[in-house]
Amino acid sequence: MKGQKGFVLIHPQPHHGGFSHLIHDAIQQLARWRQLHAQRMELARLSDAALHDIGMSRADVWQEVERPFWDDPLKK
Secondary structure (H helix, E strand, O other), X not given: OOOOOOOOOOOOOOOOOOHHHHXXXXXXXXXXXXXXXXXXXXXXXXXXXXXXXXXXXXXXXHHHHOXXXXXXXXXX
16 A cells, blocks of 8 residues: 555464463463452542442442452453
8 A cells, every 4th residue: 555664463472381381371360369459459448439439339349358369350
């Protein structure tokens, strides 16, 4: 096409399994669990007015905070 520069698409190399792949996946999972924990603690620190603004009650928050760290609602 006129006036456009060509681009080379680079696809990530697929993982070929092995120990390094397992370590990478484990680190990613631990990071996700840490993120979930941090988000739940931040939610617990919100004021009642802020919770009202997002449509949550204090009971909703405690229900979320009491979930186990591995319970990921997005299944990431």
